[in-house]
Amino acid sequence: MLLxxxxxxxxxxxxxxxxxxxxxxxxxxxxxxxxxxxxxTKLQYSLEKQSYLTATIIKYIFYIKxxxxxxxxxxxxxxxxVLPGAMCxxxxxxxxxxxxxxxxxxxxxxxxxAYWITLDKxxxxxxxxxxxxxxxxxxxxxxxxxxxxxxxETLMFLNxxxxxxxxxxxxxxxxxxxxxxxxxxxMPHSLLLTLFYGNFILMYIVSKLTQAKLFSFLNLTFIxxxxxxxxxxxxxxxxxxxxxxxPFCLLQQDYSYVxxxxxxxxxxxxxxxxxxxxxxxxxxxxxxxxxxxxxFSFVYVLVVTAYPLSYFIKNGVWL
Amino acid sequence: MIExxxxxxxxxxxxxxxxxxxxxxxxxxxxxxxxxxGSGKSSILSLIAGLSKPTSxxxxxxxxxxSKLADHFACTYRRENIGFVFxxxxxxxxxxxxxxxxxxxxxxxxxxxELESRLSEQLTLFxxxxxxxxxxxxxxxxxxxxxxxxxxxxxxPKIILADEPTANLDEKLSLEFIEMIKKMKSQxxxxxxxxxxxxxxxxxxxxxxxxxxxxxxx
Numbered sequence: 001m002l003l004x005x006x007x008x009x010x011x012x013x014x015x016x017x018x019x020x021x022x023x024x025x026x027x028x029x030x031x032x033x034x035x036x037x038x039x040x041t042k043l044q045y046s047l048e049k050q051s052y053l054t055a056t057i058i059k060y061i062f063y064i065k066x067x068x069x070x071x072x073x074x075x076x077x078x079x080x081x082v083l084p085g086a087m088c089x090x091x092x093x094x095x096x097x098x099x100x101x102x103x104x105x106x107x108x109x110x111x112x113x114a115y116w117i118t119l120d121k122x123x124x125x126x127x128x129x130x131x132x133x134x135x136x137x138x139x140x141x142x143x144x145x146x147x148x149x150x151x152x153e154t155l156m157f158l159n160x161x162x163x164x165x166x167x168x169x170x171x172x173x174x175x176x177x178x179x180x181x182x183x184x185x186x187m188p189h190s191l192l193l194t195l196f197y198g199n200f201i202l203m204y205i206v207s208k209l210t211q212a213k214l215f216s217f218l219n220l221t222f223i224x225x226x227x228x229x230x231x232x233x234x235x236x237x238x239x240x241x242x243x244x245x246x247p248f249c250l251l252q253q254d255y256s257y258v259x260x261x262x263x264x265x266x267x268x269x270x271x272x273x274x275x276x277x278x279x280x281x282x283x284x285x286x287x288x289x290x291x292x293x294x295x296f297s298f299v300y301v302l303v304v305t306a307y308p309l310s311y312f313i314k315n316g317v318w319l
Numbered sequence: 320m321i322e323x324x325x326x327x328x329x330x331x332x333x334x335x336x337x338x339x340x341x342x343x344x345x346x347x348x349x350x351x352x353x354x355x356x357g358s359g360k361s362s363i364l365s366l367i368a369g370l371s372k373p374t375s376x377x378x379x380x381x382x383x384x385x386s387k388l389a390d391h392f393a394c395t396y397r398r399e400n401i402g403f404v405f406x407x408x409x410x411x412x413x414x415x416x417x418x419x420x421x422x423x424x425x426x427x428x429x430x431x432x433e434l435e436s437r438l439s440e441q442l443t444l445f446x447x448x449x450x451x452x453x454x455x456x457x458x459x460x461x462x463x464x465x466x467x468x469x470x471x472x473x474x475x476p477k478i479i480l481a482d483e484p485t486a487n488l489d490e491k492l493s494l495e496f497i498e499m500i501k502k503m504k505s506q507x508x509x510x511x512x513x514x515x516x517x518x519x520x521x522x523x524x525x526x527x528x529x530x531x532x533x534x535x536x537x
Contacts, residue, residue, distance in 0.1 A: 040324075040377045040386065048372070052389060127392050 002082070002160045006075040010157075013068065014150045020057050025143045027054040028136040035133055051132060055120055058139055062113040065146075069110055070260060072153075077251055083166050089248035090169035096159045102152040109149055112142055114271050115278065122279055169246035173231065185232045185245050196229040200301050203273065207290045215290060216277020219270045222297065226266055230304060237307035242319040262300060269296030320346040320509055321367055321478070326376035326386075328362045328534075336362040338534040339376070344511070346477075349504050349524055352513040354531035360513035363531075364480045367511065368401045369393035381477070398426060402471030402508075406483040408463045410470070412456035416447060419455055420469045427474065441469040445499060461492035468499050472508075479503055481512045485519075493518050500524075 027050050035047055076089035083091055093099040116138060123131035175186045203218045231245050238255055239246075250259030273293035276286055312318055321344040328337040336359045344350055352360040365371045366378050369385045370393075378386040380400065388396060402423075410419045420441055424434060442448040445465045450458065455466060464484065471479055481500075485493035493516065500510060501524055512519060520528055530537040 037387075040373075040375060042327075042375045045372050045374065045386070048387070048389075124389065124391070127388065129389065 001158050002079060002162055003157075004079060004082075006071070006078055007157050010068075010072065010075065010153065013064070014153065017061055017065075018147065018150060021061055021143055021146055024054050024057045024061070025140065027051075028058075028139045028143075031136045032133060032140065035136075037129075037132070051136070055124075055135070059117060059120055062117050065113050066110060069106055070264075072106065073248075073251060077248065079160075082162055083160070084163075085165040085168055087168040087170070087249070088246060088252060090172050090246050091166045092160070093248075094172055095161070095164070095166045096156045098152045098156040098159060102149065102156055105145065105149050105152065109142075109145055110267065111271060111274065112145065115275055116142060118275050119279060122281070169248060170244065173245035173247075175243070175245065184228055187228070187232055189233050192225075192229045192233050195225050197301070199225050200297060203297065204294060207294055210286070212276045212286060215293075216274050219273030219293065219297075222273075223266070223270045226270075226300060226304075230262065234304040234307055236319050237311045240311065240319070258303070262303060265296045265300045265303075269293050269298075269300060272296065320344055320348070320381060321511075322377075322379040323363070323366075324377040324379070326366065326378060327374045328359070328366065328371070329374045335534050337366075337373070340534070340536055342529065342536060344509060344527075346509055347504070347507050348526045349500065349510045350512070351519045351525050351528045352511065352531055353515065353520060353528050354513075355515060358531045359534040360531055361482055362534075364403075364482050364511060364513055367478065368403060368480055369396050398423070398474070400477050402474065402476040402479045404464075404467050404471045404479065404481040404484045406486045408467040408487075410455045410463055410466055413454065415452050415454055416458070416466050417442075417451045419466055420473055422470060423474045437473055437475075441473050444472070444502060445469045460487055461495060464488060464492065464496055465499065468496070468503075472503060472506075475506075477509060479508045479510045481510070481514075483514055483516075484512065485514065485516045490518070497522065 031047055031051050031054065034043060035051075036044055073089060076092045080086040080088050080091050083095055086092055086095065093103060116135060119131050119135050119138070123129050123135055173181065173185060175182050199218060199222045203215060203222060206215045206218060227247070230250075231247050235245055235247070235250065236242050238250060238258060248259070249255065250262065251257060252259075270293070272289045276289050276293075281289065308318065323340050323342050326337055326340045327335070329335050340359075340363070352363060354360050362371070366373055366386070367380065369388060373386050376386070377384060380396075383396070385393070385396065411422070414422075417438060421434060421438060424437070429437075438451075439448075442451055445468055447462065447465050447469065450462060455463060458466065464487075471481075479500075485496055488496060497518065500512070503510060504524055519525065
């Protein structure tokens with residue numbers, strides 16, 4: 001069992017989250033079952049008061065969970081120093097069988113929780129609260145994902161054996177293995193770059209055509225293409241090492257913590273783009289979100305592009 | 320304009336403040352709610368203002384279901400439609416007359432010229448121009464009540480609610496207050512006054528007197 005101030009902080013927060021989210025779950029269940037928007041009964045007025053409180057509890061849990069993901073990544077990176085063989089967070093992920101599913105679940109939950117916050121905001125802006133029942137129904141589902149995430153996180157920290165030697169990121173993200181990951185990392189760079197820049201250009205064109213669903217879909221594909229091209233191609237220029245494909249080392253001081261910037265802008269850009277396909281926003285709000293999405297994705301494209309270009313200008317060759 | 324449908328209001332300690340109340344008030348009416356302390360008058364005012372919600376039943380103002388509004392929408396409704404005059408004036412003693420009157424317009428974000436024009440109109444209407452820079456704590460009770468009325472009226476609300484407005488005033492000042500209510504009626508405001516002051520019960524400009532006893536309309 002591994003315990004340091006960061007892990008202890010996560011444990012304490014998780015206990016509080018479980019407590020408050022469970023209260024919110026019980027109240028949500030009651031609201032979903034008994035809500036009748038047109039009723040003027042004692043029960044309905046009581047539910048209206050409770051719905052405001054419940055939504056506030058959920059909103060603040062999710063507001064804290066979003067930046068807490070960065071703290072979780074920071075924690076992985078920090079505890080890598082005590083694991084023999086680990087050079088960054090990748091080694092910690094490799095140290096527990098629960099870590100990889102946890103990481104994927106955390107990323108999915110990030111988008112889901114941000115979606116709930118957006119839905120709640122839209123609901124609160126309309127006097128008729130059109131999404132009230134829907135947002136609490138969704139929370140009933142998200143609650144289970146939320147609890148599973150907390151269980152996995154606890155199991156992961158409990159199962160890390162600090163005496164066992166783990167693989168470093170160089171071995172995990174190697175292109176020489178016979179794994180799917182190696183296959184993805186070995187994709188031809190020309191194909192990767194065509195997909196990456198092509199996807200971004202398509203997003204820009206579709207935003208002009210105001211096709212919300214298509215724009216949303218392109219943002220979904222951009223998440224995967226951006227991450228794969230970062231690990232397989234752009235990352236090697238950030239490290240200035242053609243064989244290094246780690247998505248975690250980017251978060252270290254040696255690389256100016258550029259990973260936090262890249263993952264942050266990629267999340268905001270793709271989330272704002274994705275969400276317009278799921279909520280029927282008013283025209284001005286839709287356009288605002290499309291603009292925000294494009295600006296953040298453009299910043300991502302600019303930053304990752306700057307690394308190979310500056311390497312080429314400095315050295316006159318590509319890696 | 321204002322409609323109460325089967326409105327019940329219970330408080331936590333099992334007190335029944337209103338018991339299945341039904342009534343309708345027309346636009347521009349001046350209505351006096353008559354009743355002893357604890358009869359439910361203030362509960363009616365706070366329901367009209369959207370300050371509290373009924374336990375059951377419906378409060379409808381201008382076809383809007385006030386009792387169903389979420390708190391942040393109730394705030395907007397109040398800001399745009401309601402002027403409140405309190406028994407103890409509820410002014411800010413360390414601010415001047417001018418600043419107290421302008422207070423409801425702070426969230427509205429009007430231009431300076433518009434603010435000046437509205438302020439000047441209220442100062443003239445309620446005859447307090449010469450006191451506009453005086454701190455409220457240095458005013459007499461009657462003057463403070465005039466400031467309170469000007470403050471309630473400055474955002475041109477459709478409805479003025481007054482809760483025991485003359486309880487702290489002598490007869491002369493109460494008659495002055497009644498004159499001011501008359502002025503507001505001429506501006507087509509709907510005015511609801513909760514009081515047990517007999518001065519209000521036989522006034523020619525009062526359209527209706529509603530008697531309340533133990534949370535019921537008689």
